[in-house]
Amino acid sequence: MQLMLFRRCGKSLSSDIMTRLTDSHRLFIAKAGKSTSVMRAVGQEHIVRDISLHLLDILTNSVSAGASHMMIRIRTDQHKDLLTIRIEDDGKGMHPDFLKRVTDPFSTTRTTRKVGLGLSLFKEACEITGGNLAIESILGIGTTVTATMGISSIDRIPLGNTGETLSGLISSFPDRDFAIVFLNDQGEEEGLDTMDLRERLGDVPLSQPDVYVFVRDFIQEQQQNILGGI
Numbered sequence: 605m606q607l608m609l610f611r612r613c614g615k616s617l618s619s620d621i622m623t624r625l626t627d628s629h630r631l632f633i634a635k636a637g638k639s640t641s642v643m644r645a646v647g648q649e650h651i652v653r654d655i656s657l658h659l660l661d662i663l664t665n666s667v668s669a670g671a672s673h674m675m676i677r678i679r680t681d682q683h684k685d686l687l688t689i690r691i692e693d694d695g696k697g698m699h700p701d702f703l704k705r706v707t708d709p710f711s712t713t714r715t716t717r718k719v720g721l722g723l724s725l726f727k728e729a730c731e732i733t734g735g736n737l738a739i740e741s742i743l744g745i746g747t748t749v750t751a752t753m754g755i756s757s758i759d760r761i762p763l764g765n766t767g768e769t770l771s772g773l774i775s776s777f778p779d780r781d782f783a784i785v786f787l788n789d790q791g792e793e794e795g796l797d798t799m800d801l802r803e804r805l806g807d808v809p810l811s812q813p814d815v816y817v818f819v820r821d822f823i824q825e826q827q828q829n830i831l832g833g834i
């Protein structure tokens with residue numbers, strides 16, 4: 605696996621979910637065999653503490669699939685009690701047969717281990733709130749992951765700090781483009797697009813530490829402005 609380390613709250617954060625598990629979770633998964641019900645139980649323990657960490661995994665998948673543009677839309681609909689997170693990429697996509705079983709934890713193209721946890725855990729995190737995870741993919745065109753969650757469900761994990769997730773990815777992959785948009789019921793919308801940012805920065809590279817701090821704080825402020833403390 606690609607061990608990318610991001611800074612979060614002064615600690616290093618790996619993009620690999622497996623490295624964030626406790627030993628008992630790892631043992632549980634190792635013993636799971638092909639049991640998706642065991643994975644379901646693991647998912648319900650909230651080993652991924654917020655949505656921004658699921659976002660990190662989904663975007664890492666996109667980067668691994670060779671995507672050059674990734675678009676994230678995070679929208680609340682209080683009327684329908686729905687939080688929707690949509691991630692679109694222009695990566696290599698998936699074959700329809702693989703797509704059918706992609707949320708099975710034993711579907712992975714990893715060579716380092718036999719389980720791929722990212723999508724299955726995100727699916728579980730959505731379903732326990734009454735929502736779902738839908739994945740559309742066209743080989744050679746790209747993939748769209750749409751997650752919905754019940755906003756008021758007591759089982760919903762918080763959105764977390766999407767600024768840290770995005771700034772970490774942008775500084776690690778300054779040659780790729782990421783765009784994030786927050787939308788709410790009032791029709792308010794704010795976001796950041798690295799294509800615009802690159803133009804504004806001129807010669808200053810996106811990998812610069814000052815840019816990392818600016819992007820992190822800017823996105824987090826927009827998240828707060830539009831979605832509040834969701």
Ligand SMILES: Nc1ncnc2c1ncn2[C@@H]1O[C@H](COP(=O)(O)OP(=O)(O)OP(=O)(O)O)[C@@H](O)[C@H]1O
Binds near residue numbers: 621665707713
């Ligand atoms: N955006 C994408 N484009 C193309 N293939 C994808 C994409 N997202 C996931 N995949 C495929 O689905 C597989 C399963 O993804 P998942 O995130 O569940 O596990 P993983 O990335 O293999 O491992 P982990 O998330 O535990 O690090 C990946 O190995 C990859 O082959």
Ligand SMILES: [Mg+2]
Binds near residue numbers: 661664720723
């Ligand atoms: Mg993954």
